[in-house]
Structures are given as structure tokens and as C-alpha cells.
Amino acid sequence: GLGIVGLCILAVVLVFFVQRVGAPSPGPAPEPSATVNPLPSDMATLRDLASAAVADQDWERLIPLLERMRELTPEDEGVRQQSAVAHLRLGLQLANEGRLDEAIAHYDAAIRLYANDTDLQMARRIAIGYRDGRAATEAGKWAEAIDSLRPVYEVAPDFRDVAELLYSAYLHEAQAFDSAQKLEAARLAYAHAAAIRPGDEQVQARLEEITRILTPPTPTPTPRPRKRIEISITNQRLRAYENEALLFDWVCSTGEPGRPTRPGDYQVLDKLPEAWSSVWGLRMPYWLGIYWAGGSENGIHALPILKDGQILWAGFLGRPVSFGCIILDTPNAQRLYEWADIGTPVKILP
Incomplete structure (x- = not known):
């Protein structure tokens, strides 16, 4: 129904x-x-x-x-x-x-x-989106299928077989990108497929393999300064140490209730001047990826930016408001991004 x-x-x-x-x-x-x-x-x-x-x-x-x-x-x-x-x-x-x-x-x-009546309008949009998405799937037009089925899945994930159709579209799109050696696009499509069907071991294995290929290897240890990052969920603080001396001590925001940041010992996996979340429709400047949660990577980044240019969560730092990432004020995020290396240890405390 x-x-x-x-x-x-x-x-x-x-x-x-x-x-x-x-x-x-x-x-x-x-x-x-x-x-x-x-x-x-x-x-x-x-x-x-x-x-x-x-x-x-x-x-x-x-x-x-x-x-x-x-x-x-x-x-x-x-x-x-x-x-x-x-x-x-x-x-x-x-x-x-x-x-x-x-x-x-x-x-x-x-x-x-x-x-x-808005619900009448919604019922109509669901039926049209499913109909068009199913037709695109049958025609092998995976991008069109995703564009039609994704909005249906987001509001009515149990409607008929929309989850199966959307999963199939993402998987075929991922495999096409994979064959064309477009690994960034393939990783994103595999991640979407894994989010719909988390128990698919083959998809998860290929996603992890592509991530390893795209992630620069951890540098060989050298006599460079020892760096580490420590985040306190309770205190909503991020501290960075160099040779065990406190270098940065900033207010931050971690995941909101229902989307908590996960405590544990991690490291900086990747660095991007700006990452993009298609799930949330957000630009995330000065991205430091630290761990994978299902099909999505969580990390440390600056205040995110919506499609219309609005800065999200400005004025809310110090409170758990994010979708799981650790959020810093933009100037602080830039300093941390320039300072941190691939492989820098990251400890997240409760």
C-alpha cells in the first residue's frame, strides 16, 4: 500500500x-x-x-x-x-x-x-515516479530509473518493489561505471546500492575494494611530527596534538540523536577539498574521511553548504546536530585539513 x-x-x-x-x-x-x-x-x-x-x-x-x-x-x-x-x-x-x-x-x-490535499498530490507523484522508473528500468536506462525511483523510495520505501528496482538500477549503473574505469562514480553507485541492501556481500566487497584503490596508501612512517586528533562527543570539542603538545582546541558538532557519531579509534582515510553528499544534497568543504557507516563515509568537515548556497548549522556548533559527521567552523576546518595527513590517528570518545 x-x-x-x-x-x-x-x-x-x-x-x-x-x-x-x-x-x-x-x-x-x-x-x-x-x-x-x-x-x-x-x-x-x-x-x-x-x-x-x-x-x-x-x-x-x-x-x-x-x-x-x-x-x-x-x-x-x-x-x-x-x-x-x-x-x-x-x-x-x-x-x-x-x-x-x-x-x-x-x-x-x-x-x-x-x-x-497534499496527500492526494503525493499519491499521484508516487504512482507516476514508480511507473516511469519501472519503464526506465525495463529499458536499461539506469540514470532515468534512479531519477524517477529515488524520490518514491525516500517517501514510500515499501511501495510495491520500488526498493528492488532502485537497487537494480544503482547496481547496473555501478557496474557500467566500473567497466568504464570511472571508479569515483562506481563507488558512489555501489554505496547507494549497499545502503538499500546492506547484506549484499558482493556489493560491499567491491565497494571496499574500489575505496582502497581510490584511497592513497598510508605514507611510510618518517621522522615527521607525530600528529593525532581527539574528539569528545560529550564535550563537543575537537583537539589536535603534535608531538603530544595541544595544537588546536575547537568547538565542534557531532551526530544528532538517531544519527550518532560512532566512538572508536580511526585514522584519516582520505582528503578532499570539497566532498558532495547526494543523499543529503550538501557540499562539505575541507573533507577528512575517517570511517565507513554502511554505504556512507563519515568524516570531519566545515559547515556544509546547501544547493542554494545557504550554510547549514551556522550558529549551532557545540550541539549534536549533524548527520553523523564532525562539523567545525569553516576557518578551523581549513586549518585542520591543511595540517592533517592521510593516516593521522583519530580517536572519538563518547
């Missing part, structure tokens, strides 16, 4: 409708042809027939009855709302059966009757 929640308020209309009209009149139920063609012209009979259709959850039978009632009482707001709910319920039923074009037509009909 789609899991549409907000329409519960609108769906109460149908419950009220059944309570208002009562049970159908005594006598044998009319055949479907008798309830639709021709339709009766008296409201009492129409209400009895509509009540029976609601009780049977026969939305296809209910819709023409409600349309006839709207013709007889065009000023009745309740009947208009009941018609919108009936189109929605039939659309959900058709979507669950895979009849997406028909479902979309009924969502459109519901929206024409109840245009301001």
Missing part, C-alpha cells in the same frame, strides 16, 4: 456517509447493471446503493452513484468530498494491483474535486 496518512481526515467522510444514510433498504441487492445504467433519480435510493457500495468497498460501483448524486445536489459539499475519497480509494487499489495509469487517472479525478 502507499501508506497515505493525511487522507485519514478526508476518509472520515465515508464513515460519516455510511452512518448518515444507514443500512440499505430491505430487499435483494440490485445487480451491478441496475445500479449503474440507468441510475435512479431519487436521493434515497442512491444513498442506499452508495451505502451498500461503501460497505462492500466497491469504489468502482460507488463512483457513478456519487456522480449522479452530485448532479442532483450540486451544492452538497459532502457528496463532492465523498467522490474525491472514492476516486482516491479506487486509485490506491489500482496502484496496488500495478494498474498505474488507471490509478493516476483516478488520483487526477480526486484532485479536481479536492485540489488542496
Whole structure:
């Protein structure tokens, strides 16, 4: 099912409708042809027939009855709302059966009757995105499939087989990039596939292998200064030491509740002047990657930047607000980035 929640308020209309009209009149139920063609012209009979259709959850039978009632009482707001709910319920039923074009037509009909309902709009977007994404998948157009299926998966991950289709699209895209030796793009696609299906050992193994290929090896130890970084989640502080002397002591922000930063002993795995998160839509300047969490790498970086140029979490340093990374003020992140080396130890304390 789609899991549409907000329409519960609108769906109460149908419950009220059944309570208002009562049970159908005594006598044998009319055949479907008798309830639709021709339709009766008296409201009492129409209400009895509509009540029976609601009780049977026969939305296809209910819709023409409600349309006839709207013709007889065009000023009745309740009947208009009941018609919108009936189109929605039939659309959900058709979507669950895979009849997406028909479902979309009924969502459109519901929206024409109840245009301001955001959940109706969402149901329609889910059906269209799934339909287009499935067609792109069948055609082997993996990028198009991802563009259509990803928004559906983000709001309704249990809708039909959207997770399987999106996983397949990411995996095929990753393999295509891999074959073309476009390893950065392949790593990102494999990471997305691994996030959808974390238990896929082959995908995880290839992701780790590509990461090792792309990650510069740890330099051979030399008599350079000994450096280490220490982060306190409790105190929201980052301290950097050189030859055991405290060099930097800055306020930071770690992961918010539900997306915590993971305590442990790590090291700087990679350095990027600016990393990009397609999951969150963020630019992350002065990136120091330190550990992998599923298909995503967590690290230390400056205040992230949204697509519109807005700086995220400015003014919130000192509080756990991130999606798992360690966030520094931008000037401090730049100094740490220039100072730290690949392989610099990083200890994260609770």
C-alpha cells in the first residue's frame, strides 16, 4: 500500500456517509447493471446503493452513484468530498494491483474535486515516479530509473518493489561505471546500492575494494611530527596534538540523536577539498574521511553548504546536530585539513 496518512481526515467522510444514510433498504441487492445504467433519480435510493457500495468497498460501483448524486445536489459539499475519497480509494487499489495509469487517472479525478490535499498530490507523484522508473528500468536506462525511483523510495520505501528496482538500477549503473574505469562514480553507485541492501556481500566487497584503490596508501612512517586528533562527543570539542603538545582546541558538532557519531579509534582515510553528499544534497568543504557507516563515509568537515548556497548549522556548533559527521567552523576546518595527513590517528570518545 502507499501508506497515505493525511487522507485519514478526508476518509472520515465515508464513515460519516455510511452512518448518515444507514443500512440499505430491505430487499435483494440490485445487480451491478441496475445500479449503474440507468441510475435512479431519487436521493434515497442512491444513498442506499452508495451505502451498500461503501460497505462492500466497491469504489468502482460507488463512483457513478456519487456522480449522479452530485448532479442532483450540486451544492452538497459532502457528496463532492465523498467522490474525491472514492476516486482516491479506487486509485490506491489500482496502484496496488500495478494498474498505474488507471490509478493516476483516478488520483487526477480526486484532485479536481479536492485540489488542496497534499496527500492526494503525493499519491499521484508516487504512482507516476514508480511507473516511469519501472519503464526506465525495463529499458536499461539506469540514470532515468534512479531519477524517477529515488524520490518514491525516500517517501514510500515499501511501495510495491520500488526498493528492488532502485537497487537494480544503482547496481547496473555501478557496474557500467566500473567497466568504464570511472571508479569515483562506481563507488558512489555501489554505496547507494549497499545502503538499500546492506547484506549484499558482493556489493560491499567491491565497494571496499574500489575505496582502497581510490584511497592513497598510508605514507611510510618518517621522522615527521607525530600528529593525532581527539574528539569528545560529550564535550563537543575537537583537539589536535603534535608531538603530544595541544595544537588546536575547537568547538565542534557531532551526530544528532538517531544519527550518532560512532566512538572508536580511526585514522584519516582520505582528503578532499570539497566532498558532495547526494543523499543529503550538501557540499562539505575541507573533507577528512575517517570511517565507513554502511554505504556512507563519515568524516570531519566545515559547515556544509546547501544547493542554494545557504550554510547549514551556522550558529549551532557545540550541539549534536549533524548527520553523523564532525562539523567545525569553516576557518578551523581549513586549518585542520591543511595540517592533517592521510593516516593521522583519530580517536572519538563518547
